[in-house]
Amino acid sequence: MTISPLFSKALLVALTTCLAMTTHAHTPLAETLSARQQALVSIAALTAKGDLPHLHDALAQGLDAGLTVNEEKEELVHLYAYCGFPRSINGLNILLKVLDERQAQGKKDVIGKAASPITSTAPKYERGKKVLEQLTGRPEKEPKTGYGAFSPEIDRFLKEHLFADIFERDVLTYQERELVTIAALVSLGGVEPMLQGHLDIGLHTGLTATQLQQLMRVMEAAVGKQEADAGRAVLTKMLATKPK
Template identity: 55%
Template sequence: MKKLTIQLLIGLLLITSGFSKKLYADNTNKTSKELSVKQQNIIPIAAYTAVGELEKLKPALNDGLDTGLTINEIKEAIVHLYAYCGFPRSIRGLQTFMEVLDERKAKGIIDETGAEASPVNDNRTKYERGKANLEALIGRPLDGPQRGYAAFAPVIEIFLKEHLFADLFDRDILTYAERELVTVSVLASIGRVEPMLRSHLAICLNLGYTPEQLNEFTGIIKTTIGKKAAKNAQAVLNEVLENRE
């Protein structure tokens, strides 16, 4: 009986290890008081793209490449943010990135392309995968009847689960934590979406970002987008931290 129990435990660990590795792949800085250089560079790239500040985006893209972000990681960040600020901003960001890469290539700079997204080997429906991904992000099951906007317009809830949280989050070029950093950078920059920013800052904490790191995030928003955006983001963050205590 004891041998069988051990075998069952090993089986469960094997089943869940792949998902846990994916979810917490860069969740190694829980005790750090600072964002990594890579994380620091994701923020201005996402922020400038979101508000259409393309001339400011160019040096941010150069900084990102110079400090270790791969071409595919930056592309993925710019693609991901369309879900929060629209295709026009995302596409203009990608076009600007193409210009930067051409300029760097003309100077003889060879940048690392990076990994492509791995194939998704999962027999569940996209809705089921998206629901499971979202549950992992928020740290609780999503049971019971739909409420709020999801009950008012059920189709958007389906789109969110199947596309955003399945199609996009299943792409492992960026980790969940990196995708959430892109998300809060966009939401803090475009403004007037406090409920969404509140939810995603809470997710950042669930994924292992520390309060110190999120305070650093609002500081970077201040130096990129400005004092007003940073003040609003800080107020939302303070509320999230107070409610978490």
């Protein structure tokens, strides 16, 4: 019997996820990524890669792992900031297809909490700046240097839109958004400085080095060893800067 490449990859994803969970069976729970967290990582990786057939399976598996419809939708919206509207909208269309199929199969997925309205009247730039400081644990430097000084517009867009409009939404936690962001950046490749920064933020939001290493194993199953190894190299470099 001939096994299709698509089936083989889906089987590898499932087996690797099971192996990762088994390998850490005797590790404290806080040191492992939950099934929900692993699903967030796989969905982000495959969305950024544009691998729609496997994204279809990952979205279904995420719902089975406990993600709500609104959490998956929020993840796909969040991802447009990192991999663009085309990838994000493709992902949303695949999610619609998955939901229609599951409804036809008689499955009742949990819709989940919708985003709460933002009631703050503070300027969006200041709100976004505060969110970024919470994420990094460091005050924002003023005056701006580097790209922020060269292009004040991009600094404003980042603060007002990414960190205010998007990160302020409460469907996903900061930690979950960082898992999604890290996975997307590893999948994209070639963005090592940004990846190192977000890995550092991941630690600040409460992720452990062990969990980030596990994330790379999930990435290897989802999109490939080359991308995961490149991510591991950045993670190793970032961890080397931390006090022992």
